[in-house]
Amino acid sequence: MKTILIIAKNEITYPELEKFLNNKGYSPIIANGIETGLSSIASKDLNVVLMDAEFGIKGLETIQRKHSKVIIVVIGVDKEMSDDKDSMAVADFIAGGAFEAVASPIDMDSVKSAIESAFRRLSPREELFPETIREGEPTKYRLVGNSKVMLDLQKQIGAAARNKNTVLIEGETGTGKGLVARLIHKKSDRKDESFVSVNCGALPSELLEGEFFGHVKGAFTGAIADKPGKFEQANGGTLFLDEVGNMSPDCQMKLLSALQDEEITRLGGTKPIEVDVRVIAATNQKLDELVQKAKFREDLYYRFKVIQFQ
Numbered sequence: 001m002k003t004i005l006i007i008a009k010n011e012i013t014y015p016e017l018e019k020f021l022n023n024k025g026y027s028p029i030i031a032n033g034i035e036t037g038l039s040s041i042a043s044k045d046l047n048v049v050l051m052d053a054e055f056g057i058k059g060l061e062t063i064q065r066k067h068s069k070v071i072i073v074v075i076g077v078d079k080e081m082s083d084d085k086d087s088m089a090v091a092d093f094i095a096g097g098a099f100e101a102v103a104s105p106i107d108m109d110s111v112k113s114a115i116e117s118a119f120r121r122l123s124p125r126e127e128l129f130p131e132t133i134r135e136g137e138p139t140k141y142r143l144v145g146n147s148k149v150m151l152d153l154q155k156q157i158g159a160a161a162r163n164k165n166t167v168l169i170e171g172e173t174g175t176g177k178g179l180v181a182r183l184i185h186k187k188s189d190r191k192d193e194s195f196v197s198v199n200c201g202a203l204p205s206e207l208l209e210g211e212f213f214g215h216v217k218g219a220f221t222g223a224i225a226d227k228p229g230k231f232e233q234a235n236g237g238t239l240f241l242d243e244v245g246n247m248s249p250d251c252q253m254k255l256l257s258a259l260q261d262e263e264i265t266r267l268g269g270t271k272p273i274e275v276d277v278r279v280i281a282a283t284n285q286k287l288d289e290l291v292q293k294a295k296f297r298e299d300l301y302y303r304f305k306v307i308q309f310q
Contacts, residue, residue: 002119003027006050007037007059013052017075020108026115034059041067048118050111053077053104057096064097071118074101075111090165091306100163117162117189153180156309161187165306166259169282177282178242180309185238190278193237198230200251201243208251210267212258219268231264231275239277244304245285245296256300
């Protein structure tokens with residue numbers, strides 16, 4: 001039976017979570033506070049830790065400093081758009097080195113998924129980026145170089161690959177945004193599923209919606225058969241949306257709805273279709289500036305930037 005340490009403010013904080021983990025075949029141990037948790041990690045040789053978000057980045061860093069190989073899942077995180085200026089969002093914990101961060105109210109299935117991913121990483125530990133490239137080995141989807149900037153980027157890609165949150169990549173044209181997106185997919189649990197790309201700047205608004213969601217037969221002149229869109233094609237895998245800053249307000253609204261509801265409806269159709277898609281968005285523009293100019297939806301911007309590359 002796999003043991004999981006829960007570090008909480010007090011020992012009665014997570015009774016439902018403890019019961020849930022027991023029912024799923026895990027052996028949860030509750031530690032009251034960071035120091036008690038550190039002792040438990042050392043004495044019981046634990047590898048997976050669920051840490052209460054109330055301990056903040058400082059608590060996360062304390063555990064990492066003492067036990068660098070421990071995988072930490074932060075639970076009970078405030079929503080990313082919280083009005084509390086002192087609260088930490090999911091993106092803050094991921095950037096701080098957490099393996100995954102689960103928002104409050106806690107969804108048990110999300111915790112279960114994060115734990116399963118953590119144990120898969122432990123058995124065996126996956127080497128995300130080999131230090132050397134073998135002679136003759138293709139370098140199409142590799143980062144080459146040992147500079148601090150490159151090593152930091154590799155580390156950031158590895159952290160993004162270990163969870164399913166939405167990613168925003170900002171950078172000038174030609175800086176390798178598509179390569180970063182492919183590497184995140186290639187190193188993630190979705191690597192055996194489809195990686196589907198859409199250039200949002202290459203299509204007018206009326207065509208982009210059909211590209212996203214597909215259409216049913218008879219939806220418009222020339223629609224002689226049902227056609228799945230990119231969301232359906234990427235189901236179970238990764239959808240890379242390039243140049244999202246060029247989308248019309250109407251497309252932004254419909255895309256936001258698809259991300260929130262995790263379902264789409266084909267053009268001309270009435271039946272919702274559930275989709276499991278990890279979205280990576282990229283742009284050569286500053287989305288925060290577009291938000292200030294009312295040219296990009298603020299809620300979609302925050303939906304994209306859970307994990308951010310610049």
